[in-house]
Amino acid sequence: xxxxxxxxxxxxxxxxxxxxxxxxxxxxxxxxxxxxxxxxxxxxxxxxxxxxxxxxxxxxxxxxxxxxxxxxxxxxxxxxxxxxxxxxxxxxxxxxxxxxxxxxxxxxxxxxxxxxxxxxxxxxxxxxxxxxxxxxxxxxxxxxxxxxxxxxxxxxxxxxxxxxxxxxxxxxxxxxxxxxxxxxxxxxxxxxxxxxxxxxxxxxxxxxxxxxxxxxxxxxxxxxxxxxxxxxxxxxx
Ligand code: HEC
Numbered sequence: 001x002x003x004x005x006x007x008x009x010x011x012x013x014x015x016x017x018x019x020x021x022x023x024x025x026x027x028x029x030x031x032x033x034x035x036x037x038x039x040x041x042x043x044x045x046x047x048x049x050x051x052x053x054x055x056x057x058x059x060x061x062x063x064x065x066x067x068x069x070x071x072x073x074x075x076x077x078x079x080x081x082x083x084x085x086x087x088x089x090x091x092x093x094x095x096x097x098x099x100x101x102x103x104x105x106x107x108x109x110x111x112x113x114x115x116x117x118x119x120x121x122x123x124x125x126x127x128x129x130x131x132x133x134x135x136x137x138x139x140x141x142x143x144x145x146x147x148x149x150x151x152x153x154x155x156x157x158x159x160x161x162x163x164x165x166x167x168x169x170x171x172x173x174x175x176x177x178x179x180x181x182x183x184x185x186x187x188x189x190x191x192x193x194x195x196x197x198x199x200x201x202x203x204x205x206x207x208x209x210x211x212x213x214x215x216x217x218x219x220x221x222x223x224x225x226x227x228x229x230x231x232x233x234x235x236x237x
Pocket of ligand 1: 047174
């Protein structure tokens with residue numbers, strides 16, 4: 001029973017701390033006259049990553065080699081991009097790349113996801129089912145055996161292969177205030193990012209990807225030496 005009260009007290013403390021943080025957030029937002037979304041955008045732009053220096057579109061050859069479904073509605077998406085409108089309506093059949101382009105460039109450019117080191121190995125069947133999870137784990141094991149360099153700490157800035165890593169990141173972004181991505185869109189964006197990682201970063205593409213990432217990191221080091229040192233220390237490179 002005493003333990004029960006101890007944990008209840010702890011839980012209440014945590015809730016109070018979060019409410020207080022929320023209050024402080026609200027106050028600072030109104031004081032600066034900026035919305036939470038604007039602050040997120042400022043934060044994202046003030047803290048660049050090497051990814052940001054890379055291209056913010058896929059090249060034509062890559063697009064040609066990918067399933068067409070990812071690019072459905074791309075013209076409409078580019079129209080929104082031209083107006084810097086990241087919340088505008090898009091048809092229901094809009095593909096994952098087109099959605100990623102518009103929605104995921106609300107706070108930082110689409111270069112951030114497109115040049116990201118993240119690789120998620122997909123499973124087979126319906127995502128989230130035990131069969132999917134087991135087959136994804138088996139595929140990951142196979143990749144580790146075939147391409148150990150992807151998992152080598154000295155290549156941490158080039159590849160980060162993780163269980164559900166894109167799923168986690170898409171959810172993390174969706175939780176940020178002002179993120180316009182809904183659940184249906186998030187799933188399509190996730191599917192695209194998983195596919196893209198497996199085709200542009202690993203397997204036969206691994207050497208070209210490493211050269212691309214090494215170049216971005218070198219450019220980044222020259223352009224933002226302080227931020228480079230920070231990210232290096234945080235193991236975020
Ligand atoms: C509301 C603003 C906002 C939106 C919308 C947003 N992001 Fe971000 N993103 C951020 C901020 C801020 C950071 C840096 C802090 C962090 O990682 O949480 C970031 C960081 C990232 C990173 C870098 C992580 C790393 O450590 O290398 C990736 C990749 C990324 N975002 C992908 C996406 C994707 C994919 C989407 C669309 C589903 C998206 N973002 C939408 C604000 C946003």
